[in-house]
Structure formats: C-alpha cells, structure tokens
Amino acid sequence: MDKMKLLPYEVPIYEGIKAGKKISQIAGEQNEENGSTFARVKRMIDLGFMTREGQPKKYKYHVVDKPYVVVEIRKTEDINIPTFEDKYLNDLVNVSLSEENLRFLRENKDLLSRSQLAEKLGISKLELNQVMNKTGIVQKRKSNGDGT
Structure with missing residues (x-):
C-alpha cells in the first residue's frame, strides 16, 4: 500500500482530526489563524488525505486511515488527486x-x-x-x- 506523503504542517492537522479534535482547536494549538488551517484542511481533502461530510458550519472531518510519511517537499508525481467526470x-x-x-x-x-x-x-x-x-x-x- 502506498503511503501518503504529508508535509510537516499537515501532520498536526491529520493527527488532530484523527483524535477527534475540531479544526479551530487544532489551529489554536498551532498558534495559527483559523483561515490558514482551514485552507490546509481543504487542500488535504482535495489530495484525498481527509474527507468531509455534512452541512457548512456542521461539517464532520475524517482522516483516510492509511500510513503516511513526512516529507519536506511533496513532488507533483507524489500527488494522486482523484479525477471525476463532471x-x-x-x-x-x-x-x-x-x-x-x-x-x-x-x-x-x-x-x-x-x-x-x-x-x-x-x-x-x-x-x-x-x-x-x-x-x-x-x-x-x-x-x-x-x-x-
């Protein structure tokens, strides 16, 4: 099984969501603005590392339970974005x-x-x-x- 390649700032988000924390709580622990954490979460969803369900302001986030490695730089070929027909x-x-x-x-x-x-x-x-x-x-x- 391929391992996900997470950047260092994505690991606390991934582990926090896995532990059941809210994004605002994770942002507070990282001393970051909510906006940058939310933007990172959105990117992680786009990359398939996490999923989101529910309605706005009541979203529930879940991590994709796969092993990961921490990388300093994620190369384009490392990104496996799912494609879909619109x-x-x-x-x-x-x-x-x-x-x-x-x-x-x-x-x-x-x-x-x-x-x-x-x-x-x-x-x-x-x-x-x-x-x-x-x-x-x-x-x-x-x-x-x-x-x-």
Missing part, C-alpha cells in the same frame, strides 16, 4: 442550438430578457450565456431611463 460542465461546454433556435435568439435578443430567452429555448440561463459567448451574439444593454 457531467454538468461537459453539458455546458457542449451546449448548442439548432439553426432555427439561433435565428430565434438573434431576432429576439434585444426584445426579451435572458431569462425569458432561456425559457423559450428550453435551456438554462447559464447555457444561454455560453451559446451567446460562443456565437458572438451580443444583447443590447437596457437603460434605466436615466441615461445609464
């Missing part, structure tokens, strides 16, 4: 409209709001923005009546 991001990148829908968009872009256009086209507003960016379709800014 279906929603792929859908957004690959969104397209038919010629008929593009014609409708060009004809109505200045008559309807983006929310209305997205609804009529059957896509999300985010997808509409992506299509408009890809095709170069620009919507005129509506004025507030005061010249702005």
Whole structure:
C-alpha cells in the first residue's frame, strides 16, 4: 500500500482530526489563524488525505486511515488527486442550438430578457450565456431611463 506523503504542517492537522479534535482547536494549538488551517484542511481533502461530510458550519472531518510519511517537499508525481467526470460542465461546454433556435435568439435578443430567452429555448440561463459567448451574439444593454 502506498503511503501518503504529508508535509510537516499537515501532520498536526491529520493527527488532530484523527483524535477527534475540531479544526479551530487544532489551529489554536498551532498558534495559527483559523483561515490558514482551514485552507490546509481543504487542500488535504482535495489530495484525498481527509474527507468531509455534512452541512457548512456542521461539517464532520475524517482522516483516510492509511500510513503516511513526512516529507519536506511533496513532488507533483507524489500527488494522486482523484479525477471525476463532471457531467454538468461537459453539458455546458457542449451546449448548442439548432439553426432555427439561433435565428430565434438573434431576432429576439434585444426584445426579451435572458431569462425569458432561456425559457423559450428550453435551456438554462447559464447555457444561454455560453451559446451567446460562443456565437458572438451580443444583447443590447437596457437603460434605466436615466441615461445609464
């Protein structure tokens, strides 16, 4: 089994969470700001050394129970970040409209709001923005009546 490679400042966090301590308690023991400890915890989660569950402000943190070694420098090849398929991001990148829908968009872009256009086209507003960016379709800014 591969050992995790922890940096010296990650070990107290890892061992503290393993012992059931809260992050704020660990930060206090290290005489650090909570923010830097939380940032390190986030990085350790991203690297797969820890997990987080629950809702914000009530998160429960758990360590991955694997052996580790302490290293002064973690090399890129030592980082084994899990990869995953993001279906929603792929859908957004690959969104397209038919010629008929593009014609409708060009004809109505200045008559309807983006929310209305997205609804009529059957896509999300985010997808509409992506299509408009890809095709170069620009919507005129509506004025507030005061010249702005």
